[in-house]
Amino acid sequence: MDNETRTLFFAFFNEIGIIAQLSRTALEARLPKGLTLPHFSVVNHLIRVKNGQTPLALARAFQVPKTTMTHTLSGLVEHGLVEIRPNPEDGRSKTVWLTDAGRLFRDAAIKSIDPDIDVFRKQYPEDRIRELVPALSEIRTLLDANRDEKT
Numbered sequence: 001m002d003n004e005t006r007t008l009f010f011a012f013f014n015e016i017g018i019i020a021q022l023s024r025t026a027l028e029a030r031l032p033k034g035l036t037l038p039h040f041s042v043v044n045h046l047i048r049v050k051n052g053q054t055p056l057a058l059a060r061a062f063q064v065p066k067t068t069m070t071h072t073l074s075g076l077v078e079h080g081l082v083e084i085r086p087n088p089e090d091g092r093s094k095t096v097w098l099t100d101a102g103r104l105f106r107d108a109a110i111k112s113i114d115p116d117i118d119v120f121r122k123q124y125p126e127d128r129i130r131e132l133v134p135a136l137s138e139i140r141t142l143l144d145a146n147r148d149e150k151t
Contacts, residue, residue, distance in 0.1 A: 030112035035079060035105070038062075038072045043081055043098065043106045052095045054087060063147075081105050 028037040042058060049061070059069035073096060076082040081102035087093040121129075 026116045027109065027113055031109055032105075035075070039076055039079070039081070040106070040109050042069075042072055042076060042096075043102050046082070046096065046098050047103065047106055051098050054093050054095055055084075056093070058096060076102070079105075 024037050027040065031037070031040060041062065045058070045061060046053065053061075055069050055073055056066055058073075059066045062069065073082065073084065076096075077084060079101075080099055083097045083099055084094045085097055087095045
């Protein structure tokens with residue numbers, strides 16, 4: 001790979017990383033006291049991908065140690081956002097299930113960033129976002145598949 005190509009792709013992913021950091025910070029600042037972005041991310045994942053996953057599956061999805069995921073799940077249980085139940089397929093493991101409060105938490109968290117989105121959309125119209133989302137989704141899918149192949 002030549003240096004110009006490397007620089008281009010690095011700049012692309014660098015910009016995405018900075019955007020991710022800025023958007024994470026904005027969301028986390030609006031979450032209820034005692035809840036963090038990892039809490040929101042797990043709830044969002046359970047809604048977006050699949051409810052009832054094992055803690056190990058969640059740890060793998062987030063690429064964190066199982067102990068880290070266990071700590072995050074403990075906070076979610078403490079706040080009543082998820083329930084931990086025995087795995088019906090395997091008596092030794094557990095599964096994580098959203099509660100109604102968990103679904104409401106996610107919806108409220110997303111609504112809480114409306115002021116930030118309003119400022120952004122005045123400078124960056126919805127039609128441009130609609131054009132970008134499919135391409136970003138395609139990139140995420142490719143990166144996720146490549147990650148799974150390496151593990």
